[in-house]
Amino acid sequence: MKEIIFYEDKNFQGHSYESTSDCPDLQFQLSHCNSIQVESGCFMIYEQPNYMGQQYFLNKGEYSDFQQWMGLSDSIKSCRVIAS
DSSP: OOEEEEEEEGGGEEEEEEESSOBSOOTTTOSOOSEEEEEESEEEEEEEGGGEEEEEEEOSEEESSHHHHHOOOSOOOEEEEEOO
């Protein structure tokens, strides 16, 4: 199973949301995103709902300060599971 966890704060703190499938709109689960853990699999994340805007590929790993790592805002609004 593929799994990604989004956190509102840096260093995996604050409110979190876990997903194992495509999410066309994360706005209702998180107000913003500052850190991410990809527990398994690969994901494409997007700055806008419905898989729009800048996209970023993430594979298994920990991203404790997502803004610094990618140089983008804390706006992550959708994600897709990447088939492997």
